[in-house]
């Protein structure tokens with residue numbers, strides 16, 4: 001069925017809620033494992049149908065936020081869906097207390113129960129008020145950041161509106177945009193500290209109430225991590241310091257040479273190439289045609305997937321008035337298809353949608369028949385393997401997208417990922433310290449962050465910017481406020497994606513088969529077990545990163561340097 005023809009009707013929330021509660025009761029009172037599993041599966045289908053209507057309303061609303069019908073329906077969903085959040089928590093509680101627990105485990109694998117257990121670890125009715133407080137503080141942060149109104153170059157702009165100026169080839173322009181951006185942050189640093197202070201306090205309290213020494217085990221449980229902990233994270237970050245930081249420092253020295261500024265300041269860093277960033281060679285119809293050719297040539301599975309996406313109208317790609325900002329990929333359960341939403345604007349981000357978001361969508365498509373849907377729940381470091389690796393499997397076709405900018409794209413793609421690893425690790429190291437030292441003052445926190453930056457990002461020269469020199473750069477990182485400890489995940493997936501990149505150059509058939517396994521088995525086993533099934537090296541094991549970095553360095557050196565300027 002085409003997306004446009006998928007019927008929408010507002011669910012009867014009362015009746016739906018009552019049906020679900022009744023199914024929970026059936027699970028609780030089941031007299032046989034068949035009856036228990038039957039109720040579980042029916043509940044899963046019911047949730048899927050509710051989610052289908054909510055997703056249709058949301059997609060259609062974001063495509064045209066001016067549409068009065070879907071705008072109203074989307075509001076109705078926002079009001080009514082929160083009460084359904086208790087359902088999966090109830091399923092977990094009932095299953096874990098059920099005599100049929102073993103039957104569920106036999107049928108769906110032990111990991112399904114592990115996932116339920118970890119979800120329970122992060123919650124108790126005792127902390128409900130703390131959660132409300134935490135979410136209020138998060139909104140306060142987001143509102144404050146979104147409220148930025150900065151007069152710059154004759155217009156009032158928000159923080160992200162300054163980004164194009166920060167990449168200018170004119171050094172004075174870069175400096176003044178940088179200064180406008182961080183100047184605004186500096187003027188609000190006390191308010192930002194006060195919000196964070198309260199967040200740390202409420203989170204530490206949550207950790208204590210749930211029976212832990214700190215908030216950290218709760219944060220890990222919220223992320224659904226069942227197979228790695230803070231000690232693993234530490235060993236992993238150590239590898240980044242030893243094996244990635246020396247290479248990124250070399251990349252920054254090369255950048256300094258390329259842009260002709262021997263002593264780069266922090267405001268010079270966004271200018272990667274004097275000739276500008278790599279640009280796609282056409283608009284949506286052109287890029288979608290290239291993607292069609294690419295997915296046809298890559299594998300029968302991707303060919304089928306992309307034909308469904310285009311044939312059923314499951315992508316809304318180009319920016320237009322009234323469209324919501326940003327991009328996402330979502331899944332429509334009743335029709336078993338993904339949907340991709342984005343705002344093509346003529347930057348290399350357009351191509352990323354057709355590789356990265358399409359990687360997520362392809363994975364969702366491969367698991368379209370998996371029921372119950374909780375089998376498909378997986379952690380973020382698994383999710384981003386699917387998308388980030390697809391970006392690399394797409395490399396042989398990038399000429400069609402980037403034309404004369406292709407070599408520059410290859411360089412920036414590999415280099416940007418590498419430069420991200422130490423930053424991602426620094427965010428994790430900082431948060432770990434913060435929650436192990438919940439009594440620290442804002443000043444102590446900043447001093448610690450600056451110390452951490454010097455380990456992971458020693459190239460940063462903030463001279464002339466006391467706010468940043470004082471260690472407050474972290475205040476701009478939304479995850480630190482709103483999604484604690486959600487960050488190392490991206491770097492772990494990147495390390496896995498690099499492994500596919502290297503593998504694909506040697507043995508594309510085997511690499512692709514392994515990638516299909518990573519997609520199909522996601523959620524069935526935890527992250528590190530999935531890596532084993534896929535024949536990937538575990539990033540937590542010392543030496544894993546050191547095997548990767550020399551190959552990436554050699555790859556970048558092997559590119560046609562005359563085209564990278």
Ligand code: ZN
Nearest residue numbers: 356360384387
């Ligand atoms: Zn992603």
